[in-house]
Amino acid sequence: TQLLEQSPQFLSIQEGENLTVYCNSSSVFSSLQWYRQEPGEGPVLLVTVVTGGEVKKLKRLTFQFGDARKDSSLHITAAQPGDTGLYLCAGEMGRGDMRFGAGTRLTVKP
Amino acid sequence: DAGVIQSPRHEVTEMGQEVTLRCKPISGHDYLFWYRQTMMRGLELLIYFNNNVPIDDSGMPEDRFSAKMPNASFSTLKIQPSEPRDSAVYFCASNTQGASEKLFFGSGTQLSVL
Numbered sequence: 001t002q003l004l005e006q007s008p009q010f011l012s013i014q015e016g017e018n019l020t021v022y023c024n025s026s027s028v029f030s031s032l033q034w035y036r037q038e039p040g041e042g043p044v045l046l047v048t049v050v051t052g053g054e055v056k057k058l059k060r061l062t063f064q065f066g067d068a069r070k071d072s073s074l075h076i077t078a079a080q081p082g083d084t085g086l087y088l089c090a091g092e093m094g095r096g097d098m099r100f101g102a103g104t105r106l107t108v109k110p
Numbered sequence: 111d112a113g114v115i116q117s118p119r120h121e122v123t124e125m126g127q128e129v130t131l132r133c134k135p136i137s138g139h140d141y142l143f144w145y146r147q148t149m150m151r152g153l154e155l156l157i158y159f160n161n162n163v164p165i166d167d168s169g170m171p172e173d174r175f176s177a178k179m180p181n182a183s184f185s186t187l188k189i190q191p192s193e194p195r196d197s198a199v200y201f202c203a204s205n206t207q208g209a210s211e212k213l214f215f216g217s218g219t220q221l222s223v224l
Contacts, residue, residue, distance in 0.1 A: 035213075044215070097166065
């Protein structure tokens with residue numbers, strides 16, 4: 001059982017559609033990060049959220065940290081083919097202990 | 111900066127052989143992390159170092175796995191003997207203040223044990 005459950009596992013949508021992916025846990029995290037990973041490469045950090053209820057925006061991406069700091073969501077508006085990739089959430093359990101979810105594999109079709 | 115450099119990019123070996131994966135972190139980063147990624151288990155932390163000292167190796171699956179960091183610019187992850195279930199992508203990452211800060215990942219080593 002994953003400490004961080006990400007859903008959906010796979011998502012395939014058309015260009016221009018909106019989508020939301022989720023990262024859930026029963027554990028509380030001091031911070032939570034979202035990464036995007038492309039084939040053959042390592043994950044690249046998109047955002048870090050620290051405060052319960054925090055919302056951060058990165059162009060068409062909106063990240064929210066749950067009030068209890070146990071869950072997070074990523075919303076993409078008007079998805080583009082360049083958004084295709086594996087989206088990973090990672091929660092900090094303690095200093096140096098970053099746990100990753102299995103990821104949501106997003107495909108945006110032109 | 112060239113980023114985190116891992117070698118080799120791909121490794122194919124036979125069961126029972128020794129495998130050594132290498133990592134050069136970003137200069138000035140004092141934390142180094144080794145992760146393993148599989149479809150079934152996602153990205154798992156194996157071990158991490160701070161100032162070349164192993165801090166937490168609780169993620170190392172078993173005694174067949176060992177990691178060293180002889181200096182600030184080099185680390186190895188060794189599997190001896192290797193088994194087919196070790197097949198995965200192994201990532202090295204580094205940063206300056208531990209995992210709550212941005213992790214810079216290498217491109218990974220794709221390991222296949224036949």
